[in-house]
Amino acid sequence: MASMRDIKRRIKSVSSTQQITKAMNLVASSKLNRAKARFNDTKPFFSATQRVIGNVVKGSKGVSSIFMRESEGKKTLVVVVTGDRGLCGGYNSNVCKTGMEIISKKADACVIAVGNKAREFFRHKNVKIAEAYRDVSEKPSYSEAYTIGQKIIDMYEKGEADEVYFVYTEFITTLTNEPKAIKLLPLDPEDFKGDDSEPHSSTLTIYEPDEEAVLDYVIPKYINTVLFGGMVESAVCELSSRMTAMDSATENASEMIEHLNLVYNRVRQGAITQEITEIVSGSNALE
Amino acid sequence: MANKLSLKIITPTRNMFEGEVDMVVMRTKSGDVGILHGHQPMVTILDYGVLTIKNDGEDRQAAVLGGFAEISSEGMSVLTDAAEWSNEIDVVRAEQAKERAEARLKTVQANIDVQRAELSLKRALVRLSLGGRK
Numbered sequence: 001m002a003s004m005r006d007i008k009r010r011i012k013s014v015s016s017t018q019q020i021t022k023a024m025n026l027v028a029s030s031k032l033n034r035a036k037a038r039f040n041d042t043k044p045f046f047s048a049t050q051r052v053i054g055n056v057v058k059g060s061k062g063v064s065s066i067f068m069r070e071s072e073g074k075k076t077l078v079v080v081v082t083g084d085r086g087l088c089g090g091y092n093s094n095v096c097k098t099g100m101e102i103i104s105k106k107a108d109a110c111v112i113a114v115g116n117k118a119r120e121f122f123r124h125k126n127v128k129i130a131e132a133y134r135d136v137s138e139k140p141s142y143s144e145a146y147t148i149g150q151k152i153i154d155m156y157e158k159g160e161a162d163e164v165y166f167v168y169t170e171f172i173t174t175l176t177n178e179p180k181a182i183k184l185l186p187l188d189p190e191d192f193k194g195d196d197s198e199p200h201s202s203t204l205t206i207y208e209p210d211e212e213a214v215l216d217y218v219i220p221k222y223i224n225t226v227l228f229g230g231m232v233e234s235a236v237c238e239l240s241s242r243m244t245a246m247d248s249a250t251e252n253a254s255e256m257i258e259h260l261n262l263v264y265n266r267v268r269q270g271a272i273t274q275e276i277t278e279i280v281s282g283s284n285a286l287e
Numbered sequence: 288m289a290n291k292l293s294l295k296i297i298t299p300t301r302n303m304f305e306g307e308v309d310m311v312v313m314r315t316k317s318g319d320v321g322i323l324h325g326h327q328p329m330v331t332i333l334d335y336g337v338l339t340i341k342n343d344g345e346d347r348q349a350a351v352l353g354g355f356a357e358i359s360s361e362g363m364s365v366l367t368d369a370a371e372w373s374n375e376i377d378v379v380r381a382e383q384a385k386e387r388a389e390a391r392l393k394t395v396q397a398n399i400d401v402q403r404a405e406l407s408l409k410r411a412l413v414r415l416s417l418g419g420r421k
Contacts, residue, residue, distance in 0.1 A: 038300070045297045048364050052357045056330060142299040142368065205359075208317055208331035217332050218355060221366075228299055 004271065007264045011257055018253035024087065025246035031138070032174075032239040039171070039236050046229045049222050053187075055205065056215055065212060066157065067219040068187050076106040077130065077161035079152065079184070079227070080122070081168040081234040082115035083137045088242035091169065091177075092117040095234075098179035099167040103127055110161070114148065114231065130155065138235055145228035152227075153220050156185050168230035169237035175244060177237040184223055290324040293362030294340065296349070298370050303349070310341040311363065313356060322356075322363060329358045333367065335409045337417055348373045350413045373417040385411035 002010075080099040082092045096118060103109040110128040113119040119132040131151055136144045155161045164185040170178050207214045291307035312321045314336025338351045354367025388408035392401065 041301050042299055044295075044302055045299045045366060048295075048297055048357070048366055052330060052355070052364075052366070055357070055359070145299075146368070205328035205330060208315060208329065214330050214332060214355070218330075221355070221368075225299065 002263075002267070004264065004267050007260055007267060011260045011264065014253050014256050014260065018250055018257070021246045021249040021253065025243055025250060028088075028239050028243040028246060032236065032243055035139075035232070035236045035239050039232050042229050042232050046225050049218070049225045053215075053218055053222050056207070056211065056218065065187075065215045065219065067185060067215070074108060075159075075161050075163075076102070076109040077112065077152065077155060077164045078102055078109060079112045079148070079164065079166045080114065080118040081137070081166075081231055082113075082117040082121075083234075083238040084116040084134055086117065087245065088238055089245035091238055091241040092121070095167055095169055095179045096121040098181055099165075100125065100127075102165050102167070102181055112148065112151065130160075136231065137238060140228065140231035140235055142224070142228050145231055146224050149220060149224035149227050152184070152223060162186075166226065166230060168234045171233050171236045171240070174240045177241065182226070184226060187219060187222075292322060292324045292326075295362065295364045296338075296351075296370060297364060297366050299368065303370055303372075304340070308340050308342040311365075312339040312341070313351065313365070314338070315356075322358060326358050326363075328360065329356075331356050333365070335406075335413045337413065338365070338370070348417055350376060350417050352410055352413065371414070376414045376417055378415065381411045381414035384408075385415065 078099050080095060082095050086092060092115075099111065099118070099122075103111070110130045111118070111122045112130050113122055113132040115137045116134050119129060119134070122129055131148075133144070133148060152161075152164055156164060163183065165181055166184045167179060167181045170180040172178060291309060292311065294304060294306065294308050294311055295302070296304040310321055310323050312319060314320075314334045315331045316334050319336075320331070333351055333354045333356055335352050336350075338349050340347045340349075350371050350373070351365065351367050352369040354365065354370075356363060356365045384407055388404045388411060391404040392408065
């Protein structure tokens with residue numbers, strides 16, 4: 001049995017760990033509230049952009065854009081969004097696994113890693129990394145999404161990639177979030193036809209300067225918006241899973257301390273009993 | 288005035304404006320365009336420029352830095368990467384950006400730098416044109 005001093009030391013170390021996890025939990029939950037507010041602010045822009053593209057695509061039959069050409073799926077680019085730091089449950093590894101699933105099906109694939117954890121994961125798996133970004137995960141800004149979007153479009157236009165997937169984490173509730181993969185490029189017109197509820201007089205719509213110019217302008221914007229939306233959503237997920245992970249860590253630490261206290265008391269009791277027995281037997285021997 | 292145009296200005300990070308207005312004047316790629324209630328559906332690309340909202344005889348101006356506008360039967364939405372009301376513009380910062388861009392244009396280097404400098408000069412000029420006359 002461990003000595004009293006060892007157990008005491010153990011309790012001390014667990015409770016200082018608990019203090020850290022508790023603090024991280026609090027920090028994550030206050031950051032989460034802010035991230036959630038940002039997430040709600042980005043939604044209207046995203047849905048409005050999607051609607052405009054939908055209208056343009058629907059209203060303009062036979063408009064060709066390089067962003068809509070058929071792809072052979074030979075050179076795949078996967079954009080994976082993770083956090084920079086760990087200690088947030090399965091958040092990072094879940095996204096990376098989803099990304100890996102796509103990559104393993106493709107012959108030639110490379111990765112744009114957003115967040116330190118994605119870079120480490122794919123470097124370990126020997127996947128080619130086209131570009132890695134860090135220090136963006138917790139508070140993504142639109143200009144960062146713009147830089148990444150620009151890089152994607154650049155690679156797509158140069159033919160270094162002929163299809164692009166985007167893997168991020170979808171926020172469902174604070175306790176559940178799920179990794180999600182969407183196809184970013186080439187754009188599938190079918191994707192936009194579904195959200196058509198009202199009949200549109202789109203044939204009458206004027207496009208300035210013309211339909212193709214509008215599409216070529218709006219689609220990169222759309223990609224940036226999707227990236228930005230996904231990054232903001234992932235940030236919310238990272239913080240919420242860190243919060244839940246730290247919450248359960250704090251709880252586990254409490255349980256552990258409780259158990260250790262029990263053992264400590266038992267050992268202490270044992271020591272006292274032993275001492276009494278020794279004294280009694282000692283005095284008995286003197287008589 | 289019964290016939291008003293419902294206008295939304297949305298940037299990636301905030302809903303800048305939402306409401307009924309008399310008229311919107313904006314800078315598109317092909318020049319200034321004024322939009323009234325009941326305009327034909329239109330999608331247009333915006334240039335860097337000043338957007339003026341006219342409502343009940345009052346003007347409200349914002350610097351709009353690119354983006355596009357969609358006009359449908361329900362109203363008009365302006366989607367832009369960045370936009371600022373005239374009172375939000377940081378004149379000092381815009382002034383510095385202008386000087387920086389001008390300095391960079393004088394020392395011509397690679398092609399891409401010139402483009403970027405020209406764009407940031409344009410942005411700074413739009414901001415200054417509004418911020419100066421607050």
